[in-house]
C-alpha cells in the first residue's frame with residue numbers, strides 16, 4: 001500500500017497540473033469506492049468546482065475545491081494521473097473514476113483491486129479529524145513522540161501502523177525505521193528507553209524523508225503519476241528481504257514474522273527482543 005512518501009510523491013507531481021483547474025464533469029463505474037454519498041448527487045455536486053490545492057494528510061490526497069474537499073485514498077493499487085482526453089495510459093484498464101478538466105485533460109483514478117476510496121465532503125475533518133500527527137511536521141518533536149508513546153500499551157510495530165497514533169507510516173517504513181533504531185518489532189511500546197525513543201523518532205523521519213527523495217518504494221503496485229517506479233525499494237534494509245543476509249551487520253539473516261496480522265521483517269542480530 002502506498003505510504004506517506006508514495007502519496008507525497010503523487011501529490012507533488014499532480015499539484016502543478018491540477019491547481020487552478022475547473023472540474024467540468026466526472027464519470028465513475030465503481031460506486032462502492034465513493035463514500036458516503038450517492039452517485040447522481042456526487043456527479044452534480046462536483047461539476048464546475050475549481051481545484052484550489054493538492055495536499056496530503058496521512059495517506060490521503062486532499063484537494064480543497066471551491067465548495068467542497070475531494071479526498072482520495074489510494075489503498076493498495078490506486079494510481080492517479082493527468083493525461084489529455086484522447087491519451088491512453090498503461091493503467092487505463094483499471095480506471096474507475098475520471099475527472100474532466102477544463103482545457104482538454106483528465107484526472108484518472110486507476111485501481112485494479114478497487115479498494116481505493118473517493119470522498120467529496122464539505123467537512124474534511126469528519127474523515128481526517130482522528131488522525132495522529134504528521135511525522136515530518138516541525139511541531140512533531142521527540143518530546144511529542146515520547147509523550148504519545150507513554151499513553152499507549154501494546155507492541156511497538158502495530159502501534160506505528162495505527163493512523164490515530166502517527167499518520168502516514170505503513171508496513172514498509174515501520175519495519176525500516178525499527179531496524180535503523182535497532183528495536184525489535186515485538187517490544188512493548190512502554191518498555192522503550194529514552195535513548196531508544198530518540199533513535200526511533202530519528203529513524204522514522206529519516207526513512208520517510210529518504211522515501212520522498214527516492215519518489216517512493218515500488219515494491220509491488222505503486223507507480224508515480226508519470227508511470228515510473230520509485231527508487232526506495234533499492235534502499236530497503238529489511239522489508240521484503242526475508243532469508244537474506246542483513247546489510248547492516250552482515251551477520252544476521254532477515255526474519256519475517258506476523259505481528260498484528262502484518263508481515264514484519266527484522267534482523268534478530270541487530271534488533272534483540274530483550
Ligand SMILES: [Zn+2]
Pocket residue numbers: 246247248249250251252267268269270271
Ligand atoms: Zn543485522
